[in-house]
Amino acid sequence: MTPPLQTELRVAEGALLEVENLVTHFRTPRGLVRAVDGVSLGVERGRALGIVGESGSGKTVLSRSIMGLLPRHGLVREGSVRFAGRDLHDLNPKAMRSVWGREMSMIFQDPMSSLNPLMKVGKQITEPLTVHLGLDGQAAVATAVRLLTDVRIPEPERRLEQYPHELSGGMRQRVMIAIALACGPSMLFADEPTTALDVTVQAQILALLGEQRRDRNMSLILVTHDLGVVAGHTDDIAVMYGGKLVEKAPTKTLFTSMKMPYTEALLRSIPRLDQPSHQRLAAIPGRPPDLVNPPVGCRFAPRCPVAQDRCRQEEPPLRPAESPDHLYACWFPVGSPEHARATQGSQPVSVASPARGVEA
Amino acid sequence: MTLTDTPSDTVDRPVSSEVPPAAKRQRGRPSWGLWIGVVWLVTLTFMAVFADQLPFIRSTSRVKGAGNFAFGPGAEFWFGSDQLGRDVFARCIYGAQISLRIAVFSILTGLLVGGSLGLAAGYFRGWVDRLVSTVIDVLLAFPALIIALLIVQRTDSLQVSYPDTFGWLSRTWAITFVLALLAIAPLARIVRAQTMSLREREFVLAARSLGASNRRILVREILPNLVPAMTSVLFIGVAVLLVAEGALAFLGYSVKSPTPTWGLLVSESRQRIAEAWWATIMPCVMMFMTVLSFNLIGDRLARRFDIREATL
Numbered sequence: 072m073t074p075p076l077q078t079e080l081r082v083a084e085g086a087l088l089e090v091e092n093l094v095t096h097f098r099t100p101r102g103l104v105r106a107v108d109g110v111s112l113g114v115e116r117g118r119a120l121g122i123v124g125e126s127g128s129g130k131t132v133l134s135r136s137i138m139g140l141l142p143r144h145g146l147v148r149e150g151s152v153r154f155a156g157r158d159l160h161d162l163n164p165k166a167m168r169s170v171w172g173r174e175m176s177m178i179f180q181d182p183m184s185s186l187n188p189l190m191k192v193g194k195q196i197t198e199p200l201t202v203h204l205g206l207d208g209q210a211a212v213a214t215a216v217r218l219l220t221d222v223r224i225p226e227p228e229r230r231l232e233q234y235p236h237e238l239s240g241g242m243r244q245r246v247m248i249a250i251a252l253a254c255g256p257s258m259l260f261a262d263e264p265t266t267a268l269d270v271t272v273q274a275q276i277l278a279l280l281g282e283q284r285r286d287r288n289m290s291l292i293l294v295t296h297d298l299g300v301v302a303g304h305t306d307d308i309a310v311m312y313g314g315k316l317v318e319k320a321p322t323k324t325l326f327t328s329m330k331m332p333y334t335e336a337l338l339r340s341i342p343r344l345d346q347p348s349h350q351r352l353a354a355i356p357g358r359p360p361d362l363v364n365p366p367v368g369c370r371f372a373p374r375c376p377v378a379q380d381r382c383r384q385e386e387p388p389l390r391p392a393e394s395p396d397h398l399y400a401c402w403f404p405v406g407s408p409e410h411a412r413a414t415q416g417s418q419p420v421s422v423a424s425p426a427r428g429v430e431a
Numbered sequence: 432m433t434l435t436d437t438p439s440d441t442v443d444r445p446v447s448s449e450v451p452p453a454a455k456r457q458r459g460r461p462s463w464g465l466w467i468g469v470v471w472l473v474t475l476t477f478m479a480v481f482a483d484q485l486p487f488i489r490s491t492s493r494v495k496g497a498g499n500f501a502f503g504p505g506a507e508f509w510f511g512s513d514q515l516g517r518d519v520f521a522r523c524i525y526g527a528q529i530s531l532r533i534a535v536f537s538i539l540t541g542l543l544v545g546g547s548l549g550l551a552a553g554y555f556r557g558w559v560d561r562l563v564s565t566v567i568d569v570l571l572a573f574p575a576l577i578i579a580l581l582i583v584q585r586t587d588s589l590q591v592s593y594p595d596t597f598g599w600l601s602r603t604w605a606i607t608f609v610l611a612l613l614a615i616a617p618l619a620r621i622v623r624a625q626t627m628s629l630r631e632r633e634f635v636l637a638a639r640s641l642g643a644s645n646r647r648i649l650v651r652e653i654l655p656n657l658v659p660a661m662t663s664v665l666f667i668g669v670a671v672l673l674v675a676e677g678a679l680a681f682l683g684y685s686v687k688s689p690t691p692t693w694g695l696l697v698s699e700s701r702q703r704i705a706e707a708w709w710a711t712i713m714p715c716v717m718m719f720m721t722v723l724s725f726n727l728i729g730d731r732l733a734r735r736f737d738i739r740e741a742t743l
Binding site: 138140144168169170171172173176177179180181184185186187188189190198199202203247250251253254 | 556557632633634636637638639640641642643644647651652655656
């Protein structure tokens with residue numbers, strides 16, 4: 072696993088990315104889908120933020136909305152996204168294109184489909200280099216070889232001449248990372264970068280991402296449904312549910328003193344080695360909320376073991392906890408008497424050894 | 432099951448390299464059809480292109496003593512002779528020149544125009560899509576044959592009335608134009624559908640997230656991925672247009688005699704089919720074999736590239 076986060080490397084220069092009250096709705100025949108509903112977050116240069124939530128919680132839409140990559144058809148997008156001192160909403164498509172790739176880029180879930188099947192790997196890496204940085208053919212190829220070496224691909228010269236289908240899944244994801252890093256972005260979005268890969272490769276890819284982030288003093292937003300993935304590889308974690316941010320804290324704080332029952336449930340649902348075998352996995356009952364008609368009050372209330380009447384009527388605001396930089400949205404957080412009463416008898420989540428280890 | 436319970440033999444067991452029998456049969460099936468098609472088309476194209484140079488192909492001029500269907504198919508005249516004493520085989524080959532040229536030119540023109548429309552509609556969606564789709568629907572709603580007849584008549588009279596400006600507009604060009612026009616709508620539809628599915632693919636989004644412009648995405652990401660599908664559509668389309676030319680010829684709206692096309696050859700001698708079957712049947716066989724070849728190749732490619740026939 073990666074060495075602990077080197078927070079001392081951080082330069083104090085304010086947030087690189089500041090998202091304020093971002094709203095992203097889609098007009099569909101069924102009605103307005105509130106995929107992202109008023110999310111605020113900030114990422115400083117060189118830091119890594121994990122966005123966690125189950126399928127349909129709006130985490131992918133959030134990352135694409137921040138980048139401005141969503142199709143405009145039927146899109147309602149409000150709020151502000153400030154990146155490196157300017158509001159991305161104000162930029163015209165042409166200016167946006169010069170931000171994409173050069174200042175922020177993204178890697179995707181499925182490395183099988185995110186490379187053009189008909190273009191050689193080399194061409195796919197050198198193309199952004201020639202377009203954005205104006206490198207000539209030879210310089211671009213040399214840079215591509217260096218990038219492939221950076222992402223630990225053996226025999227980079229030979230790989231340049233291969234087509235994506237000739238590479239393994241992990242190899243393709245490495246190529247994707249190389250492409251995303253090609254123009255030296257200061258912000259990288261990784262949208263479930265390891266979901267389609269097998270576990271050993273997952274760890275390598277995450278380690279690679281962390282290493283590149285530190286080497287390049289780049290910010291990283293790691294979107295995933297797996298708390299185990301973000302545990303060792305992020306500085307902060309934002310938990311999303313039903314299009315809203317429900318808890319946000321430094322990684323260590325989140326694992327030691329989580330407030331939101333949803334976070335607790337997410338952590339509880341990870342299978343662990345120290346559990347006796349043949350035990351049922353703890354699942355969160357119910358389904359994610361319908362984002363066309365979200366429930367009144369707290370969106371997690373219908374599935375929450377702690378939910379009281381107040382939860383079904385009033386929506387809890389995001390408020391600070393005792394520990395610094397820790398925000399949560401819950402009326403009866405972990406540690407409150409109501410929570411204790413509701414979860415009586417059930418095993419408390421041991422935070423001493425969460426799955427795959429928090430190295431903090 | 433926890434990790435420690437995993438029996439180690441599942442890890443070490445060699446992965447079976449056996450191909451399931453069904454897949455094997457699919458892959459190993461001899462593609463006779465494909466080869467017949469390729470051989471036929473290559474031979475035919477070769478003969479058509481070098482018709483003037485090849486010693487065994489007569490010119491299409493009359494041969495003395497061969498008039499009035501004097502010869503049946505045999506060593507002298509391979510496909511027999513026709514009413515005016517011309518070699519049917521020679522006319523079939525020269526007819527292939529024109530028939531193939533018309534079909535290929537018109538499908539290519541149709542693909543260029545229809546493909547561009549479909550590409551724009553499928554990629555940009557919105558009002559471009561609505562406009563193009565309406566045009567496609569209108570084109571498809573017209574009865575094809577009637578449009579064809581109208582346009583051929585129009586161009587005929589244009590050519591006669593303004594010989595200076597429209598003198599070049601022979602029937603060959605008029606028919607190419609008409610068939611191209613008719614090919615636009617179906618081709619635009621297929622390209623639009625393919626583009627719509629391609630633009631949602633992740634590698635297109637990835638290219639966009641790297642700052643690629645629309646033009647770059649269209650040219651570098653989408654267009655190359657359309658090529659396989661379009662190749663098979665081209666083959667099947669040529670076959671359809673070959674038959675369409677034959678249909679026009681039957682109505683007397685194909686090229687003017689004595690310029691041979693297969694359709695014209697069939698329609699010219701069909702009244703005398705009872706006494707001289709070869710003059711009608713042989714061009715039919717040529718057309719049949721060619722259409723079959725194009726279809727066999729097109730089908731094979733379509734299956735290879737997984738295109739549903741319903742879209743054609």
